[in-house]
Amino acid sequence: MSDKLNPIIKFKEWFDLATEKEINDPNAMCLSTVDDNNSPHSRMVLLKDYSDAGFIFYTNYESNKGNDILRNTNVCLNFHWKSLLRQIRIEGKVEKVSKEISDKYFNSRHYLSRIGAWASNQSKILKSRSDLEDKIEFYKGKYPESRDFPRPDNWGGFIVKYSKIEFWEDMPHRIHKREVFELKNDDWFTYTLSP
Numbered sequence: 001m002s003d004k005l006n007p008i009i010k011f012k013e014w015f016d017l018a019t020e021k022e023i024n025d026p027n028a029m030c031l032s033t034v035d036d037n038n039s040p041h042s043r044m045v046l047l048k049d050y051s052d053a054g055f056i057f058y059t060n061y062e063s064n065k066g067n068d069i070l071r072n073t074n075v076c077l078n079f080h081w082k083s084l085l086r087q088i089r090i091e092g093k094v095e096k097v098s099k100e101i102s103d104k105y106f107n108s109r110h111y112l113s114r115i116g117a118w119a120s121n122q123s124k125i126l127k128s129r130s131d132l133e134d135k136i137e138f139y140k141g142k143y144p145e146s147r148d149f150p151r152p153d154n155w156g157g158f159i160v161k162y163s164k165i166e167f168w169e170d171m172p173h174r175i176h177k178r179e180v181f182e183l184k185n186d187d188w189f190t191y192t193l194s195p
Helices: 007-021 064-071 099-108 111-119 131-142
Strands: 029-034 041-046 048-053 054-060 074-081 086-096 156-168 177-184 187-192
Touching: 007 048, 007 064, 007 074, 007 086, 007 156, 007 177, 029 054, 029 064, 041 054, 041 064, 048 187, 064 187, 099 111, 099 156
Parallel strands: none
Antiparallel strands: 029 041, 029 074, 048 054, 054 156, 074 086, 086 156, 156 177, 177 187
16 A cells, blocks of 8 residues: 555654644544444543554443444544644444453553453442442452552453544635545545535
């Protein structure tokens, strides 16, 4: 694939600039999924890695988003960098990353974030905050800070294998620039859209 038709090269340029200029979480992206009733759900997650293979984030596989993804692998990501007046919209299919990749990232996280992955039944109704705090203390006792400990089986990474990426740039009088890269029959095509 030529550099001109490689959307990841353009993504890297924009993402690097956002990393310099955006005040908070330049890696924050809106993840949209669809549930069993065809109802859409969106939430912010953090991009942890990207490459020509796709975009990686981590979560509890039994959370609402995890359940949506495991039923319907079509997702959409949206980066919006208000300070740059730019956004990137990514469509694709998602799948779990390998256990080795999930383990490596899990072990790089702060101790209390790893404890939280064990203690939280993400997206489930919490009877009281003290129940969660008790579980945190239980896992802190089970897995002291001074040692490594395993990743929960229900926690890990997903990779979005993209098939369409739109780069949107704000322009005066709402005559915005919209450049799309789309994968068709294993070849990338690029075109522009009317604002």
